[in-house]
Amino acid sequence: MVVEQLYQPVPGGSGTYVVALGDALRRREDLRVVGIAAAHRGAPAADWRTQVPVRHAPLPRRLLYAAWQHAHVPRAEHVARTALDVCHATTWAVPPTRAPLVVTVHDLAFLEGPELFTPHGNAFFRRALDDVRRRADAVVVPSRATADDCVRAGIDPDLLHVVPHGVDVPRPSPTAVAAAQARLDVGSDYVMWAGTVEPRKNVDRLLEAYAAAVAADPGVPDLVLTGPAGWGAEPVVPPSVRTRVRRTGRVSRDDLHALLAGATAFVFPSLSEGFGFPVLEAMAHGTPVVTSRATACAEVLGDTGVLVDPLDVDDIARGILTALGPDGARMRVAGRARAATYTWDTAAERTVDAYRAAVRRRA
Structure with a gap:
């Protein structure tokens, strides 16, 4: 399986997927998993290390990606230094291979909003999508929404396997929570957002909605934005809430x-x-x-929280006020119960089903 995402500056949700799925697959007795990646001088950051053994190509990332997309070398089995029953491209970095090819398509956001990505990124994603259409023996997607997008993008629906991700979070003690809050200077009562700051995350509208919520109810807690800068213009904090918005930047997983x-x-x-x-x-x-x-987020949430129109600032503000209201207690219980149904062992089992389907298709 391709684990190159773990060496990206911001591995993000795709990095979480690679680590957690790889480790769940490695726990199985019916598989032997080998990771492949470009040449790197060091290991991934501590939060992004996998138990899967990793073998490296002789080329750095940019040259390796170009070689894969244009020259169709080196093949995955050459990088892995072993014969492969299945090659799993866990992101758009799709290697050439003679083995049955499984590709995970996390999203097709670059087709829906190309302006939200760099020109280089758009070109890379589009070439990879062409490769998937031509070569994939199975395509794993994390949501029904992404499956529908894939069909509209010309991927054969018979190739698609909807495999929701799992979740495995640490359980910090109240003391650990209080210590992190104090260390990051966020107080003990706050509304939170987390992610990489980039255009599709809609942080500008979130900030406008937060200002509207505070205007409607001055008792709304402060807003904490957690995560690294990505690309695009910096979000503008409305003057009325400038002292009530806290940016922590990148933080550790804990x-x-x-x-x-x-x-x-x-x-x-x-x-x-x-x-x-x-x-x-x-x-x-x-x-x-x-x-x-x-959205796919709505599929995950179900009826356990508040759904809003992400283009409507007033609707987002309404959602904030609703979550802070009396129904918040129900959401806490219902959300935790629903999250417990998402496990990485189940995701691994369904991914293996996709591997088997790819082998059958190739045969």
């Missing part, structure tokens, strides 16, 4: 989960997601969630 566990509500009005890890992780901590209607 601190992230401490903040999620301690949040009064989690608000994630993303314009496009393939699945929505932050939503599921907040639910697993029993934190009331506000997220975008008619």
Whole structure:
């Protein structure tokens, strides 16, 4: 399986997927899993290390990706230095291979909103999509929404396997939560957002909605934005709430989960997601969630939180106020119960089903 995502500056939800799925597959007795990646001088950051043994190509990432897409070398089995029964491309980095090919398509956001990505990224994703259409023997997607997008993009529906991700969050003690809050200077009562700051995350509208919510109810807690800068213009904080918005930047996995566990509500009005890890992780901590209607995030949330129109600032503000209201207690219990049904062992089992389907198709 391709594990190159773990070496990206911001591995994100795809990195979480690679680590957790790889480790779940490795626990199985019917598989032997080998990771492949480009040449790197060091190991991934501590939060992104996998138990899967990794073998490296002789080329750095940019050259390897170009070689894979244009020259169709080196094949995955050459990088792995072993014969492969199945090759699993866990992101758009799709290697050439003679083995049955399984590709995970997390989302097709670059087709829906190309302006939300860099020109280089758009070109890379489109070439990879062409490759998937031509070569994939099975395509794994994390949500029904992404499956529908794949069909519209010309991927054979018979290849698709909907495999929701699992969730496995640490359970920080109240002392650990309080310590993280103090260390990051966020107080003990706050509304939270988490992710990489980039256009499709819709942070500008979130900030406008937060200002509207505070105008309607000055008792609304402060807003904490957690995560690294990605690309695009910096979100503009409305002057009326400038002293009430806290940017923590990138934090450790332990601190992230401490903040999620301690949040009064989690608000994630993303314009496009393939699945929505932050939503599921907040639910697993029993934190009331506000997220975008008619998206993969809505599939994850179900009826356990508040769904809003991500293009409507007033609707997002309404969602914030609702999550902070009397129904928040129900959301905490319902969200935690629903999150418990998402496990990585189940995801691994269904991924193996996709492997078997790919082998049958190739045969």
